[in-house]
Amino acid sequence: MKTFANFLKKHKFKLLAAAVLIAIIVIIPFIFKPESKSQNYNSYFMDLNYNDQTHILSGSEGVEYFNNSENAFSSLYFHLYPNAFRQGSKSPVVSSNNFNDAFPNGESYGSINILKVCDENGLSLEFSIGGSDENILQVDLPEELYPDESVKIGIEFETILPNANHRFGYGENTINLGNFYPIACVYEDGKGFFTQAYHSNGDPFYSDVAFYTVDFSCSSNFTVAASGEAKSQQTNGQTTTYSYQGDKIRDFCIVLSEKFDTASSQAGDTTINYYGYQGDSDLQAMADFASQCVNTYNEMFGAYPYSTLNVVKSNFVHGGMEYPGIVLISDTVSEEDYQYVIAHEIAHQWWYGVVGTNEYDHAWIDEGLAEYSTYLFFENNEEFGLNYSSMISNALTNYKFFVQIYQQINGDVDTSMDRSLDQFGTEPEYVQCVYTKGVLLFDSLRESVGERKFLKALKDLYKDFAYQNISPAELIASFSSSTGRNLENFIKGWIEGKVVIA
Numbered sequence: 017m018k019t020f021a022n023f024l025k026k027h028k029f030k031l032l033a034a035a036v037l038i039a040i041i042v043i044i045p046f047i048f049k050p051e052s053k054s055q056n057y058n059s060y061f062m063d064l065n066y067n068d069q070t071h072i073l074s075g076s077e078g079v080e081y082f083n084n085s086e087n088a089f090s091s092l093y094f095h096l097y098p099n100a101f102r103q104g105s106k107s108p109v110v111s112s113n114n115f116n117d118a119f120p121n122g123e124s125y126g127s128i129n130i131l132k133v134c135d136e137n138g139l140s141l142e143f144s145i146g147g148s149d150e151n152i153l154q155v156d157l158p159e160e161l162y163p164d165e166s167v168k169i170g171i172e173f174e175t176i177l178p179n180a181n182h183r184f185g186y187g188e189n190t191i192n193l194g195n196f197y198p199i200a201c202v203y204e205d206g207k208g209f210f211t212q213a214y215h216s217n218g219d220p221f222y223s224d225v226a227f228y229t230v231d232f233s234c235s236s237n238f239t240v241a242a243s244g245e246a247k248s249q250q251t252n253g254q255t256t257t258y259s260y261q262g263d264k265i266r267d268f269c270i271v272l273s274e275k276f277d278t279a280s281s282q283a284g285d286t287t288i289n290y291y292g293y294q295g296d297s298d299l300q301a302m303a304d305f306a307s308q309c310v311n312t313y314n315e316m317f318g319a320y321p322y323s324t325l326n327v328v329k330s331n332f333v334h335g336g337m338e339y340p341g342i343v344l345i346s347d348t349v350s351e352e353d354y355q356y357v358i359a360h361e362i363a364h365q366w367w368y369g370v371v372g373t374n375e376y377d378h379a380w381i382d383e384g385l386a387e388y389s390t391y392l393f394f395e396n397n398e399e400f401g402l403n404y405s406s407m408i409s410n411a412l413t414n415y416k417f418f419v420q421i422y423q424q425i426n427g428d429v430d431t432s433m434d435r436s437l438d439q440f441g442t443e444p445e446y447v448q449c450v451y452t453k454g455v456l457l458f459d460s461l462r463e464s465v466g467e468r469k470f471l472k473a474l475k476d477l478y479k480d481f482a483y484q485n486i487s488p489a490e491l492i493a494s495f496s497s498s499t500g501r502n503l504e505n506f507i508k509g510w511i512e513g514k515v516v517i518a
């Protein structure tokens with residue numbers, strides 16, 4: 017087997033990130049992570065090549081991983097989300113009623129192959145594919161990684177995309193590269209590494225903020241939108257390589273299309289790029305709408321910290337999907353709902369992107385806050401004709417209808433919110449308990465503590481927990497401290513399903 021150093025040479029890296037990758041891994045480790053950056057964040061250096069004929073993405077990834085825990089590690093763990101799309105996976109990637117929309121040309125499979133793992137000197141490291149559904153890459157370290165120490169490893173991989181209208185897959189209009197690379201599992205003291213497999217409900221992800229330096233190459237026919245700031249691009253024959261830098265972002269997503277047309281707008285220090293399809297007449301209007309969302313949330317919660325936000329129309333089975341610096345808006349969303357979905361997905365830049373959560377175990381935090389923020393956007397931007405009281409009243413009606421129907425069918429209904437994705441029996445149950453009840457919870461909280469204190473609590477949460485992951489207990493403590501009220505029983509009553517909503 018060839019060494020990682022040879023592999024790197026074979027690919028003739030010419031651009032900055034690649035040079036940095038070689039330097040760090042082989043020659044001068046001290047430049048791997050500039051001193052000016054926090055020492056506690058991981059770094060990813062990726063060189064990616066997408067072949068649109070085979071739908072295979074070849075990647076090499078350098079990771080500097082920091083042990084921020086109190087324990088020594090003998091192994092590191094990485095999620096392999098593409099394997100959820102492989103033939104024979106244990107859990108479907110969409111619910112059965114969404115299957116035909118996700119796979120319009122019939123079932124199609126994707127996966128990720130780990131070709132090699134090595135240390136910073138290019139020496140092979142032992143690794144295995146495990147987890148409950150071939151969803152985890154375990155890398156055995158040559159020596160224990162102690163607290164506050166870091167280790168550098170290289171991973172060579174090949175990701176195969178399915179023909180799917182999903183966050184990961186290629187469709188008729190766009191190629192969506194979400195969750196396509198090995199990403200480090202979050203470690204929690206007392207709980208260990210989070211290694212849960214994919215689930216069709218919600219966004220089954222959980223990650224730490226990190227630094228990303230990414231080179232992505234594809235056919236020059238494509239227009240590319242990605243997380244991070246676009247630094248440069250270089251065309252060589254039929255291939256263009258795009259270089260990105262993402263500082264303190266918790267994931268990296270890329271969407272490409274031959275059909276994109278774009279418009280831009282400015283919100284504070286952020287450039288908003290809207291990627292619609294050629295022939296769309298609303299490109300500038302959507303860019304301007306997105307910038308209005310950013311302006312509203314900047315003022316309400318605190319400034320969006322990144323220089324770029326891309327809002328991208330795409331083939332996607334659900335309404336939309338958030339990634340740091342880029343949101344996907346499904347091209348199947350009706351004209352009537354399109355701006356609503358943009359407002360929701362952009363709110364996730366604050367709740368999920370900057371203030372992170374375990375989206376698998378506590379989806380109500382980021383989805384509840386993003387959905388409620390959407391309500392706040394329309395309350396504060398009346399020209400779009402959505403009335404806050406009517407929206408709350410509709411949410412209440414929907415929620416009560418759900419409870420009534422489930423009681424009739426099952427004799428009982430579980431309305432607890434703080435459940436892991438696999439504990440929701442159906443997709444409607446997940447949506448009602450997480451989104452709708454999330455909105456009702458935050459509306460009720462605002463009623464209880466008053467608008468001024470409630471908005472202060474959101475600002476404090478954003479400021480105090482930026483670039484971290486928050487637990488339900490931390491959210492409760494933060495809201496209690498900001499409002500000067502002990503809100504533990506109040507919020508727990510809601511999330512544990514004890515509050516009767518009449």
Ligand SMILES: [Zn+2]
Pocket residue numbers: 360361364382383386
């Ligand atoms: Zn959402």
